[in-house]
Amino acid sequence: MERKVQKVILLLVFFVFVLGGCKGEKKIEKHIDENKVIKEKSIVVLDTEIAEDIIKDYEKDIERYIVEDRKESYRDYVLNWKFYSIYFKNPLTKYFLLEKLKSEELIVDRVRSSQGISEKYQIFRKYRFSEGDEKNIKIANLYFPINKVNADNLPKIAFVVDDVVEDNFWTHELLNFPYTLNISIIPTRKTKDIAEKVSKRGWEVLMHLPMESISYPRDAKYLVSEAIMVGMDEVEIENIIKTHLERFGNVKISWVNNHMGSKVTQDSETMERVIKVFKKYNLAFLDSRTILNSVGYKMANRSGIPALENMLFIDHENDEERIKARFIQAVNIAKKRGWGVFILHLRPKTIKVLNELDKEGFFNDLDLVRISDLYEVISEHSSGLALKN
Structure with missing residues (x-):
């Protein structure tokens, strides 16, 4: 009889321990889940339609273009956008295109390429986020060919x-x-x-x-x-x-x-x-x-x-x-x-x-x-x- 009582008591202790342990793990998981929510950053997909419009409007003048996925992470958010490298056939195109890109939202920065065969323009767009946060994100590189002058300087x-x-x-x-x-x-x-x-x-x-x-x-x-x-x-x-x-x-x-x-x-x-x-x-x-x-x-x-x-x-x-x-x-x-x-x-x-x-x-x-x-x-x-x- 005493042995039966002892077995019952041991079984009760075992179940209490096991059940108590499961409840503790659930709390930890919940705590981890709560931490994940706190740390999770909002994903912002940037609008780069300007570059897409350039490709559409100047299709005949473009030799080729490359599209890449870009990503930058900040404290509260992650930025995703499409980055364009556009190569033009005719240097004359830049006189029309750059005129159209004059805007308060855009920054156009001229960079002479190291190869000396093309002229490079970097296009940045101003983006405004919450709490007055503003960033200039580069959305495109435009390349225009350079015509080389003859070495003998003929008229x-x-x-x-x-x-x-x-x-x-x-x-x-x-x-x-x-x-x-x-x-x-x-x-x-x-x-x-x-x-x-x-x-x-x-x-x-x-x-x-x-x-x-x-x-x-x-x-x-x-x-x-x-x-x-x-x-x-x-x-x-x-x-x-x-x-x-x-x-x-x-x-x-x-x-x-x-x-x-x-x-x-x-x-x-x-x-x-x-x-x-x-x-x-x-x-x-x-x-x-x-x-x-x-x-x-x-x-x-x-x-x-x-x-x-x-x-x-x-x-x-x-x-x-x-x-x-x-x-x-x-x-x-x-x-x-x-x-x-x-x-x-x-x-x-x-x-x-x-x-x-x-x-x-x-x-x-x-x-x-x-x-x-x-x-x-x-x-x-x-x-x-x-x-x-």
Whole structure:
């Protein structure tokens, strides 16, 4: 009997001990869980739509881009975001893009890359968190190619061939020229084919935009295509430019120069509307200077878009000896300034002189370049002088 009582007592003690031990572990787990709640940080996913919008808006100008996941931990929160490295094809793009990135929310920091082949811009965005906490988070790196100046410092020239309309015998002759040219095409339904051939050649394609002249309507037939007329409103101008751009297909157009246009380019009100549309479509302007008192270049330059002006018409007179003399004059101008922009036309005598000068080695001591590349070199040189001063 005593043994039975002892067994009962031992069993009771065992159960009390075991059950008591389980309750103690639960409290510890609860305590650990409470600690986890206290230590847990809120996760904040940052909005980087700005970088996504850049990729969307400048798709044709981007060579490639890389997206990475970034993470930073602070006392009360963890930041997660997408980081973008975007590599552009054309250095000219930066003049439009950086202008659009001017904002109180953004910081744009220029950094010259160590390789010397590209120009790097770091984009930081200001983020505000609870209790006035503000941080500048880097959301993107933008890379623009750098055009290297020739070691022998040859004068740089952009020859622009105007009045190209379609693929014909003379354009074939022109495309055989061994040096770089810039081809300005009057936009029509025939534009796409010749624009693609010029682009494959590695030359720059410009849009030769028809504009009203002071002789209109006597010379109306020479406009060839829909033209900008004095007094047009911004919507009319945009519709014409948009239609013309579509005629170039997938060929990227960065520069426009006026075809005729002596009346439009001296009219400040019309040119102001034209330049607004250029800015909207990321178009640079080469003022053909078809009239001495043109305001086109000055207004474009003042608006902040890339702009240049024609220094000389090579074949203003359709005479072979005079055309040769103008080529020599153009080169002398370029040698004095270090660079030059000159317009010639798709004409039999002009192409004949061009080929003859090539055989004579006339272009050997010159650096014939795309107009976008020329503008970039001029801009870099001007920036350097400004920094020295």
